[in-house]
Amino acid sequence: MPYLIQDIINKKLNKLGYGKIKGYKIGCTNEIIQKELSIDHPILGVCFENKIIQNNSNLCLKNYIKPGVECEIYVVIKEDITSEIFNDDINFDKFISHYGVSLEIVENRFKEFKYTNAELIIADGSLGNSIIFGNKVKNNSFVNLNELNGRIIINNKEIYCNNASSILGNPENALKWFFNQMIELKKVIKKGSYVSLGSITPLIWIKEPTKVKVSIDNIGDCVINFVK
Amino acid sequence: MNKENLITALISSRIYQIPFKINKDFQIDSIKDALSYSRYN
Numbered sequence: 001m002p003y004l005i006q007d008i009i010n011k012k013l014n015k016l017g018y019g020k021i022k023g024y025k026i027g028c029t030n031e032i033i034q035k036e037l038s039i040d041h042p043i044l045g046v047c048f049e050n051k052i053i054q055n056n057s058n059l060c061l062k063n064y065i066k067p068g069v070e071c072e073i074y075v076v077i078k079e080d081i082t083s084e085i086f087n088d089d090i091n092f093d094k095f096i097s098h099y100g101v102s103l104e105i106v107e108n109r110f111k112e113f114k115y116t117n118a119e120l121i122i123a124d125g126s127l128g129n130s131i132i133f134g135n136k137v138k139n140n141s142f143v144n145l146n147e148l149n150g151r152i153i154i155n156n157k158e159i160y161c162n163n164a165s166s167i168l169g170n171p172e173n174a175l176k177w178f179f180n181q182m183i184e185l186k187k188v189i190k191k192g193s194y195v196s197l198g199s200i201t202p203l204i205w206i207k208e209p210t211k212v213k214v215s216i217d218n219i220g221d222c223v224i225n226f227v228k
Numbered sequence: 229m230n231k232e233n234l235i236t237a238l239i240s241s242r243i244y245q246i247p248f249k250i251n252k253d254f255q256i257d258s259i260k261d262a263l264s265y266s267r268y269n
């Protein structure tokens with residue numbers, strides 16, 4: 001199972017300076033990205049403590065093989081979640097303490113992407129590299145994640161604006177998939193974990209110095225500058 | 229490719245920015261073997 005390989009690699013990366021696992025990222029949650037990667041289901045990776053980037057950072061392109069950016073929604077888990085307390089009918093509001101906008105930096109680390117497959121990409125860490133978590137908004141029962149709109153702005157020009165329903169029809173579906181996946185992997189989801197639910201917008205590959213801004217209306221935004 | 233080689237290659241791509249090379253079809257089967265091997269070991 002490729003997640004076992006990913007686990008082994010994550011433990012080694014932890015010792016190599018990546019730090020603890022602070023959260024998770026769900027990938028391949030919208031149709032455009034699924035087509036681009038030729039994967040027809042969501043995939044899971046982790047967010048390492050030392051790969052969480054401050055908002056408005058400058059990043060050197062030379063430190064990446066082939067970086068890409070995505071506008072995502074993240075949630076913070078309110079309490080430990082185990083198979084004993086989770087079932088498909090639960091109210092997800094109960095398990096979310098905060099939410100916000102995240103800017104995920106993915107990385108294609110494969111020389112020839114056409115030879116990859118879903119299992120290899122999962123073993124690789126689901127293309128994860130680093131992430132910015134924007135300001136946290138306290139969850140209340142009035143928010144409907146499905147009504148949020150996300151935007152990606154490249155060099156001050158808006159490239160895409162999509163509704164959050166592009167995430168598996170509803171971001172809650174991504175969260176439900178994540179809970180089920182973690183339970184299948186026999187893992188506990190710890191209180192305070194960050195979970196980036198997947199991209200609202202298509203994946204944008206970055207090839208040259210670029211200013212990237214992602215935003216979700218009325219929630220916040222994240223900015224990074226890729227420099228030489 | 230065995231499981232250890234696969235893990236080393238994937239880590240090297242992270243740490244040293246060395247792209248993971250697969251340039252021949254037979255390597256896909258080799259990688260599949262390494263991934264399935266991990267289910268039982």
